[in-house]
Amino acid sequence: MTAHQTTRKSGLAIHGGTPAVTAAESDRRLFHWPIVTDEDVQAVEAVMRSGQMSSTDLTKQFEAEYAAWQGSRHALATCNGTAGLLAAMWACGVGAGDEIICPSITYWASAAPALTLGATVNFAEIDPATLCIDPDDIEHRIGSRTKAIVVVNYAGHPAAYDRILPLARKHGVKVIEDNSHAHGSMYKGRMCGTLGDIAAASMMGGKSFAIGEGGMITTDDPKLYERCVAFGHYERTGVPSNYNPVDQQVHDEALLRFQGLPLSAAKHRMNQMCSAMGRVQLKHYPARIAEIQKAINRFWSLLEGVPGLRPHRIDEPNSTMGGWYFSRGLYVPEELDGLPVERFCEAVRAEGVMSCGPGLNRLLHTHPFFHEADLFGQGQPTAVAFGQRDVRQSADDLSVSAGVGERVLGIPWFKHDEADRIEQYAAAYRKVAEHAGELKR
Numbered sequence: 001m002t003a004h005q006t007t008r009k010s011g012l013a014i015h016g017g018t019p020a021v022t023a024a025e026s027d028r029r030l031f032h033w034p035i036v037t038d039e040d041v042q043a044v045e046a047v048m049r050s051g052q053m054s055s056t057d058l059t060k061q062f063e064a065e066y067a068a069w070q071g072s073r074h075a076l077a078t079c080n081g082t083a084g085l086l087a088a089m090w091a092c093g094v095g096a097g098d099e100i101i102c103p104s105i106t107y108w109a110s111a112a113p114a115l116t117l118g119a120t121v122n123f124a125e126i127d128p129a130t131l132c133i134d135p136d137d138i139e140h141r142i143g144s145r146t147k148a149i150v151v152v153n154y155a156g157h158p159a160a161y162d163r164i165l166p167l168a169r170k171h172g173v174k175v176i177e178d179n180s181h182a183h184g185s186m187y188k189g190r191m192c193g194t195l196g197d198i199a200a201a202s203m204m205g206g207k208s209f210a211i212g213e214g215g216m217i218t219t220d221d222p223k224l225y226e227r228c229v230a231f232g233h234y235e236r237t238g239v240p241s242n243y244n245p246v247d248q249q250v251h252d253e254a255l256l257r258f259q260g261l262p263l264s265a266a267k268h269r270m271n272q273m274c275s276a277m278g279r280v281q282l283k284h285y286p287a288r289i290a291e292i293q294k295a296i297n298r299f300w301s302l303l304e305g306v307p308g309l310r311p312h313r314i315d316e317p318n319s320t321m322g323g324w325y326f327s328r329g330l331y332v333p334e335e336l337d338g339l340p341v342e343r344f345c346e347a348v349r350a351e352g353v354m355s356c357g358p359g360l361n362r363l364l365h366t367h368p369f370f371h372e373a374d375l376f377g378q379g380q381p382t383a384v385a386f387g388q389r390d391v392r393q394s395a396d397d398l399s400v401s402a403g404v405g406e407r408v409l410g411i412p413w414f415k416h417d418e419a420d421r422i423e424q425y426a427a428a429y430r431k432v433a434e435h436a437g438e439l440k441r
């Protein structure tokens with residue numbers, strides 16, 4: 001064989017074979033996100049040059065457009081998703097001595113704001129197929145102090161609202177959607193963010209809907225909306241400031257007394273540069289996520305029947321994975337003779353797929369934050385000091401959540417439906433699955 005011939009060595013790349021993905025480093029375009037064009041840049045620049053950087057007019061336009069797109073009556077932009085979740089919890093009445101229910105597998109901001117409000121968290125299991133809260137593990141956790149269930153549409157997957165909403169109604173508990181992973185995901189014909197009583201979504205730079213730092217609260221309930229305004233948007237509660245005209249009449253007498261000061265003692269306004277970018281991003285978002293869905297569905301159809309791998313996606317009519325944020329696959333080690341997911345991922349990475357890592361968010365129910373942290377100098381852990389009872393849970397209490405990290409792996413977050421490239425990435429997973437026996441020692 002001459003030096004000019006390319007030698008494709010068969011076998012796993014981790015054992016010296018030729019990687020399945022060639023020239024992976026040139027795929028920056030395939031994965032780059034968010035897609036920013038001159039239109040975004042001009043919109044942001046216009047704010048910078050306007051002398052109105054801290055106003056609210058663009059933000060209100062963004063809110064109206066976002067609400068219309070999603071199908072919600074009200075939208076309220078916040079400085080980040082965490083602030084939106086905090087406000088949503090407060091709006092739902094979460095306060096001193098109360099409890100929320102939240103899955104253990106999620107980002108900390110789904111749960112931690114409860115502690116800021118003097119409440120505590122009862123963590124629930126996830127369904128290992130959807131990676132969202134397990135509807136069968138909710139009802140027995142609802143007690144007299146439970147005010148809200150935080151439902152996370154995890155990794156773009158809509159939760160089981162058909163089961164969750166009736167439970168919440170039956171017990172008079174509010175449902176707060178954490179939609180930070182699922183902007184644009186559809187659940188049986190309705191968009192995520194419209195399914196619970198209220199929703200909050202992060203729009204930080206890494207998310208599917210990304211505008212730098214920001215968040216969006218959405219609800220159909222004018223009372224919840226008004227409470228969120230009063231909580232963190234003091235400039236909209238009937239008192240003019242230097243920067244903002246009065247635009248929001250607060251109808252609730254109880255809130256009216258405090259107008260002009262935020263009831264959170266914190267400021268939650270979104271900055272206008274992010275709002276300007278958000279308006280541009282929203283125009284293109286439906287087409288861009290449709291392309292992502294085509295690409296990732298293509299990837300999964302190439303892997304149909306491959307042992308050890310299953311798509312993490314919703315299989316219901318009129319349902320989608322939105323922007324497929326934090327794209328995951330389900331790993332079934334039993335079909336690969338018990339090969340640990342870490343080892344599987346290591347071999348896939350050697351094939352040129354850098355995004356293939358094991359697991360998902362770390363467990364919250366065992367985290368020292370919820371077991372030990374004394375946030376307010378009360379001489380005992382905050383989660384205990386604020387509870388009516390000690391709600392701390394051990395790893396065994398949520399065994400599905402504790403073990404799910406061994407059954408989930410990362411897949412490439414394709415932004416463009418480029419068949420040739422996607423075929424190579426799928427080939428990497430298929431090759432490792434088919435040679436899994438060689439990875440066990």
Ligand SMILES: *Cc1c(COP(=O)(O)O)cnc(C)c1O
Pocket residue numbers: 080081082083106107109110152178180181201202203204214215
């Ligand atoms: C990112 C994220 C948040 C927090 O949003 P920030 O904008 O970073 O404050 C909340 N929940 C989930 C599930 C997230 O992924």
